[in-house]
Amino acid sequence: MIPSLPRPAWLRFGTAFYLGAFLVFLFLPLVVVAVFAFNDAPYPAPPWHGFTLDWFIGNEARGRTGLFGDEEILGSIWTSFTVASWVTALSVAVGTVNSFLIERARFPGKPALSLLMLAPLVIPGVILGISILAFASRIAQFADDVFGLELEFLRPGLPLVVAGQFSYIVAIATLTISARLKRFDRTLEEAAYNLGASRAAVLWTITLPYLRPALIGSAAISFLMSFENFNTTLMLVGADSPLTIMMYGRMREGASPVLNAVSLFLMVASALLALTLMRGGPRREGAAAA
Amino acid sequence: MLDSGTSGWRNRLMLGLLLAPALVWLFALIVLPHLDLALLSFRERIAPREYRLSLAQYRIFFSEPLYWHIFVRTAALSALATLLTLLIAFPVAWTIAKLARGRASSLLFVVCLIPFWVSETVRTLGWMILLRESGVLPGLLVKLGITDVPVELLYRDGTILVGLVYTSLLFMVVPLVSSLESLDNALIEAAYNLGGNGWSVLRQIVIPHAAPGITAGCIVVFMLTLGNYLTPNLLGGKNSQWFTEQIYAQFIIRFNWEQGAAFGFLLLLLSTTMVWLGLKLSGQRFGEVMRRA
Numbered sequence: 001m002i003p004s005l006p007r008p009a010w011l012r013f014g015t016a017f018y019l020g021a022f023l024v025f026l027f028l029p030l031v032v033v034a035v036f037a038f039n040d041a042p043y044p045a046p047p048w049h050g051f052t053l054d055w056f057i058g059n060e061a062r063g064r065t066g067l068f069g070d071e072e073i074l075g076s077i078w079t080s081f082t083v084a085s086w087v088t089a090l091s092v093a094v095g096t097v098n099s100f101l102i103e104r105a106r107f108p109g110k111p112a113l114s115l116l117m118l119a120p121l122v123i124p125g126v127i128l129g130i131s132i133l134a135f136a137s138r139i140a141q142f143a144d145d146v147f148g149l150e151l152e153f154l155r156p157g158l159p160l161v162v163a164g165q166f167s168y169i170v171a172i173a174t175l176t177i178s179a180r181l182k183r184f185d186r187t188l189e190e191a192a193y194n195l196g197a198s199r200a201a202v203l204w205t206i207t208l209p210y211l212r213p214a215l216i217g218s219a220a221i222s223f224l225m226s227f228e229n230f231n232t233t234l235m236l237v238g239a240d241s242p243l244t245i246m247m248y249g250r251m252r253e254g255a256s257p258v259l260n261a262v263s264l265f266l267m268v269a270s271a272l273l274a275l276t277l278m279r280g281g282p283r284r285e286g287a288a289a290a
Numbered sequence: 291m292l293d294s295g296t297s298g299w300r301n302r303l304m305l306g307l308l309l310a311p312a313l314v315w316l317f318a319l320i321v322l323p324h325l326d327l328a329l330l331s332f333r334e335r336i337a338p339r340e341y342r343l344s345l346a347q348y349r350i351f352f353s354e355p356l357y358w359h360i361f362v363r364t365a366a367l368s369a370l371a372t373l374l375t376l377l378i379a380f381p382v383a384w385t386i387a388k389l390a391r392g393r394a395s396s397l398l399f400v401v402c403l404i405p406f407w408v409s410e411t412v413r414t415l416g417w418m419i420l421l422r423e424s425g426v427l428p429g430l431l432v433k434l435g436i437t438d439v440p441v442e443l444l445y446r447d448g449t450i451l452v453g454l455v456y457t458s459l460l461f462m463v464v465p466l467v468s469s470l471e472s473l474d475n476a477l478i479e480a481a482y483n484l485g486g487n488g489w490s491v492l493r494q495i496v497i498p499h500a501a502p503g504i505t506a507g508c509i510v511v512f513m514l515t516l517g518n519y520l521t522p523n524l525l526g527g528k529n530s531q532w533f534t535e536q537i538y539a540q541f542i543i544r545f546n547w548e549q550g551a552a553f554g555f556l557l558l559l560l561s562t563t564m565v566w567l568g569l570k571l572s573g574q575r576f577g578e579v580m581r582r583a
Contacts, residue, residue: 002327002388002475005482015385019398022382025456026405029416036419045424050445094311101308113575118317122509122565123320126534127554130541133324134330134551137554167319228409230520231534235541247411251406251524263412270407278400 030267037260044257055257067261075244077262079158080227086162087169087226091236092219094166095173096211102174102182118175120168129235132164157238164232169225173218180214220277224270324558331551347552357536357553364497364533365560367447368515368524371454375462375511376504378455383466388475401466406460414524417453421525423454454522458514462507469503470496508564516561533557 036044040052040251042064052059058066067073103116133156140154153159184207192202208215230244237245243262250259334344345510351357386399404412420426421443427441443449481491497504522532537557542549569576 002478003391004475004479015381015389018381021387022378023401026402026459029413029420029456030405030408031416032419033416034410043424044419045422046426046429061439094315097308097311101312105305105308105311113312113316116320117312118577122321122513123324124513124534124557124561126517126519126537127327127558128320130537130554131327131453132319133541134547135323135326138326145485163319167315170315224407228411230410231517234519234538244411245408247415248520248524251411251415255418255422259415263409263415266412267408270409271404274404274407 033260033263034267037257037264042257044255044260055261065258065263067258070258073243073246073258073262076241079240080242080244083158083161083165084223084226087165088219088222090162091173091222092167092177092215094170095177095218096215098170098174099181099211100177102178102196117171120171123168125168125229125231126235126289128167129164129232132160132167133235136160136163139285155238156236158240160238161233161242164236165229166227168232169222172225173222175209176218176221177214180211184210217277220273224273266267291398291436294513308407327551327554331555333548335548346554351552351556360531360536361533361556361560364530367450368454368512370514371451372508372512374451375455376508379459379462379466379507381465383470384434386463387467387470387473402463405458410457413456414453414521417449417456417525421449426430444525445529447526447529450526450530450532451520451524454515455519457518457521458511461510461514465503465506465510467503468498469500469506473499477579501572502574505568505574509568512564512568513561516557516564 037055038051038053040054054062054064054066056066056068056098058069098117102110102117136154137180140151143149143151143154188206188210189202192206196233197205227242228244230248233242233245234248241249247259248264250256331344331347332343333341334346335341351361365461382402385398386395386402390398418425421428423440423444423445424443428437428443432440477495477499478491481495486494517534519532519538522530523535526532534552534557537550537553540546540553565576568574
């Protein structure tokens with residue numbers, strides 16, 4: 001079972017076979033999605049009709065709209081991008097403050113509060129979505145009844161989507177950043193104080209640079225999780241659909257190779273993000289937190 | 291700094307500033323919305339804009355067989371998916387943690403993570419292209435002479451399970467690898483020297499040591515599976531009968547929020563009970579398990 005013990009040939013062979021089958025299982029769905037983005041047929045299914053780029057650049061002569069001409073999809077990519085940027089900025093900022101709160105501050109009720117911070121991770125996304133939807137519209141109703149105010153941002157729409165995704169992504173950012181802050185050597189800060197540095201200067205020149213890898217890693221993960229979120233978003237979405245919601249709607253209507261083209265675009269984008277991350281810093285933590 | 295012991299107003303102001311975002315987040319987005327959801331589920335509409343406290347929503351759930359059938363079915367299939375994920379992921383995690391060494395191990399680990407950088411929507415699209423009647427696998431089965439005509443592989447319970455296990459693998463492999471890596475090989479060698487065999491070593495040495503990782507993986511996978519909407523809905527079609535679809539239907543389609551809130555609460559209750567049970571059975575603490583996952 002371990003390398004230092006003799007393993008019979010059948011077990012070695014079995015392990016290799018199992019691993020091979022597992023990798024096929026993992027990559028097969030992604031490979032077919034990529035391959036059928038280039039099939040010259042209006043439906044992403046075999047047989048192979050030859051190579052084409054129509055599903056990316058379109059082909060007017062044959063009445064095909066490609067990814068780059070599909071306003072609806074391009075719009076939804078932009079929507080997802082906007083939402084993900086907000087969620088990332090908020091999650092990293094609040095996550096950093098939370099880490100200092102957990103690792104540095106002392107106050108009554110701290111164990112309970114740090115436990116409560118983990119709660120969003122075990123609440124199903126659909127329920128996070130409906131609870132925020134119901135609560136927001138109760139407040140909106142209240143504001144309307146009592147003050148005659150119409151609070152548009154509390155109705156289903158992008159501000160609520162940002163709030164819903166933020167509500168659990170910030171928990172992940174907090175975990176990632178506080179794990180690194182925990183390992184920080186406090187004597188570095190003390191040395192800086194002894195040398196006459198101000199609080200702000202120490203934070204800016206010593207502590208935050210040390211946290212940088214965790215900040216970048218949690219930003220990438222927040223962005224990715226927001227971009228790919230479906231369950232919470234589904235409950236809170238208004239007129240503007242983010243990409244996952246748009247793709248879901250199209251997939252229910254029927255298949256089109258344009259969806260394969262968007263998917264390939266997404267795969268390349270997340271691969272690039274993963275590669276950039278892997279170039280900086282020790283790998284396992286960031287990847288594992290995804 | 292904050293914990294230096296001096297209790298000046300500056301320190302209190304600092305603490306207040308640090309606490310504010312966390313409190314706003316936890317109360318405005320987690321605690322109060324869930325309390326509100328609970329209140330919502332305990333009321334009944336008796337006239338337009340007039341409500342009273344009642345258990346009607348929960349009574350409907352228990353008196354309407356369709357609803358609790360779907361509830362039980364969702365729970366059972368989620369448990370089955372969790373078990374299958376564990377069985378499939380364990381040998382892979384073992385290979386990464388124990389058999390492969392150095393670069394091969396890291397490489398294998400990264401390769402296993404790659405598909406999960408891609409959106410669940412994309413992965414589900416892949417399975418749909420593979421499994422639908424005109425898709426890749428039914429065509430292959432005909433070519434191989436296993437079936438005469440292409441069979442529809444979508445819209446079956448098995449399909450939903452495949453999709454759910456696929457989506458969940460990452461959340462099982464990662465905690466398993468991290469708990470198996472800390473197991474000292476010498477313990478396994480010693481167990482064999484003392485006359486243990488593969489099965490007894492697994493049961494008495496490996497599983498007890500990996501218990502935290504197994505618990506963490508199972509809790510997260512069960513919770514995610516139970517709350518999944520996309521995979522059962524697209525791969526199961528009309529036959530999926532997943533409980534989250536009932537919540538969606540009540541909230542978004544029928545606009546019956548009271549009923550939807552009750553359904554949501556029941557799902558949350560089930561999910562929380564299973565998490566608690568998992569922790570209890572393996573004697574784990576919630577905080578540690580979540581940090582591991």
